[in-house]
Amino acid sequence: MTEPKSLRCQRRQTSEKAQGMGKFWLGLTRGVFYPLTAALARTEVTGLERIPAEGPALLVFNHVSHLDPIFDAVTVHRAGRVPRFLAKNTLWNVPVLKSVLVGVEQIPVYRGTADARKSLRDAHDALQHGKTIVIYPDGTITKDPDGWPMTPKVGVARLALAHDIPVIPAARWGTRDIYDHYEKKFRPFPRKIVRIAFGEPLDLSAYRGMEHDTHALRDVTHLAMTGVRDLLGEIRGEQPPTEFYSSARKSRGDDGEA
Numbered sequence: 001m002t003e004p005k006s007l008r009c010q011r012r013q014t015s016e017k018a019q020g021m022g023k024f025w026l027g028l029t030r031g032v033f034y035p036l037t038a039a040l041a042r043t044e045v046t047g048l049e050r051i052p053a054e055g056p057a058l059l060v061f062n063h064v065s066h067l068d069p070i071f072d073a074v075t076v077h078r079a080g081r082v083p084r085f086l087a088k089n090t091l092w093n094v095p096v097l098k099s100v101l102v103g104v105e106q107i108p109v110y111r112g113t114a115d116a117r118k119s120l121r122d123a124h125d126a127l128q129h130g131k132t133i134v135i136y137p138d139g140t141i142t143k144d145p146d147g148w149p150m151t152p153k154v155g156v157a158r159l160a161l162a163h164d165i166p167v168i169p170a171a172r173w174g175t176r177d178i179y180d181h182y183e184k185k186f187r188p189f190p191r192k193i194v195r196i197a198f199g200e201p202l203d204l205s206a207y208r209g210m211e212h213d214t215h216a217l218r219d220v221t222h223l224a225m226t227g228v229r230d231l232l233g234e235i236r237g238e239q240p241p242t243e244f245y246s247s248a249r250k251s252r253g254d255d256g257e258a
Contacts, residue, residue, distance in 0.1 A: 004043075004045050004048055004075065004078035004079070007048055007049060007078060007079055007080070008077075008078050008079065008080050011053045011079070011080035012080075014053045014054050014080060015053075015080035015081075016080065016081055016082040016132075018082060018103075018104065021099075021103050022103045022104060022105065024103065025099065025100050025103030025104050026082065026103070026104050028100070029073070029100060029104060030077065033070050033073060033074050034074055036070065037070060037071050037074050037194075039188075039191075040067070040178050040188055040191065040192065040194075041071075041174060041175075041178065041191060041192040041193060041194040042191065042192075042193050042194070043071065043074075043075065043193075043194045043195075043196065044193060044194070044195045044196070045075055045078075045195075045196045045197075045198075046195075046196075046197045046198070047170075047197055047198035047199060048075065048078065048079050048198060049079075050168055050198045050199070050200065050201065051076065051079040051081060051132070051168065051198060052166055053079075053080055053081075054130070055130050055165070056126075056127040056128070056129075056130050056131060056132070056133075056163060056165040056166075057081070057132045057133070057165060057166045057167075057168060058127065058132075058133050058135065058156070058159055058160055058163075058165055058166070058167045058168070059072075059076065059083070059132065059133065059134045059135070059168050059170050059198075060135055060137060060156055060167065060168065060169050060170060060224045060225070060227070060228055061134060061135070061136055061170045061171065061172060061228065062136070062138065062142065062148075062149050062171050062172065062228050062229070062232055063136035063138045063140065063141050063142060063149075064141060064142055064147050064172075064173070064175055064176040065141065065175035065176045065178065065179050065180065065181060066141065066179060066181055067175040067178055067179050068136070068141075068172060068175050069085055069087070069134075071172060071175055071194055071196070072085075072134055072170075072172065072196070073085070073134075075196050076132060076134065081132040082104065082105075082131070082132065083132050083133075083134045084104075084105055084106060084107055084123075084126050084131050084132065084133050084134065085106050085107065085133075085134050086107045086108075086109045086119050086123060086133075086134075086135055086136075087101070087106055087107070087108060087109060088108070088109055088111070089108035089109055089110045089111075089119075091108070092108050105126070105131070107119055107122045107123055107126065107133075108122075120155055120158060120159065123135075123159055124159065124162060124163070127159065127162075127163045127165060128163070133159065135155070135156050135159065137149075137152035137153050137155070137156040137221065137224065137225050137228075138150045138152060138153075139152075139153045141181055141182070142245065143182070143245065143247045144245035146241075147173075147176055148229065148232070148240060148241055148244075148245055149225055149228060149229050149232070149244055149245070150244055150245045150246060150247070151244045151245070151246040152221050152222070152224070152225040152244065153221070154217045154218060154221045156220075156221055156224050156225075157211075157216070157217040157218070157219075157220035157221040157224070158211060158217065160202075160204060160220055160224065161204065161207055161208065161209075161210060161211035161216065161217070161220060162211045164208065166201040167201060167202045167204060167224060168198055168199060168200075168201050168202075169198075169199040169202065169224060169225075169227030169228045169230075169231055170196065170197065170198045170199065170228065170231065171196070171197050171199075171228050171229075171231035171232035171234075171235055172194065172195065172196045172197075172235075173194070173195050173232060173235050173236050174192050174193050174194035174195055175194055177192045178192050178194075195235040196235075197231045197234065197235050198231075199227050199228075199230075199231050202223060202224060202227060204220060204223075207219065207220050225244065229241075229244070
């Protein structure tokens with residue numbers, strides 16, 4: 001396995017560079033997040049080299065804790081890429097944080113408003129410009145008591161099929177041991193282990209050009225999240241469930257947006 005630090009060094013010539021004030025904000029977040037994740041956990045990463053050094057990529061993750069984006073951002077940055085997340089638009093209302101989010105080109109998600117599809121448009125634009133997008137198809141932190149993925153939203157398939165790009169399933173486990181949102185428990189001690197694994201890019205050749213086909217969207221969404229779930233089972237050393245968790249008891253392949 002290529003160690004994250006050495007991989008970034010190998011990709012020094014191709015590593016993404018922020019522009020303008022983005023350099024300042026990226027440097028600031030790196031200065032905060034790198035030591036923070038190191039203090040909270042020892043991160044073990046496999047398959048990091050599967051993130052392409054250049055060009056667009058869609059990274060599909062599970063979501064178990066509010067700490068996930070921090071650990072995922074640091075890990076993707078160690079691959080020489082600047083990750084773009086789809087985050088709740090209300091974060092843009094927070095002073096200073098708004099400047100950070102704008103500076104590092106994060107993408108606001110407008111749920112339940114007339115701008116609900118704008119986040120996908122911005123994500124499409126980022127992919128067209130060769131950026132790396134991180135998406136959590138659960139749509140929120142999983143409500144599954146055992147931490148397995150929920151019924152995924154089809155926004156991930158809309159992005160995957162509209163662009164001929166690597167779509168890479170990824171899984172992370174250990175962040176909920178540090179901060180459990182639903183239990184309102186923060187346990188920084190003792191230092192934890194966070195495991196992150198990246199799988200092989202999905203083969204979506206049979207679905208290309210079918211981004212407007214409802215059945216294709218559901219199939220690709222299920223395929224992507226199944227890859228995530230199987231990776232999660234591997235790093236947890238457990239057999240994953242055969243169905244995705246749904247607190248609303250809806251059938252899998254929900255038609256919700258990202």
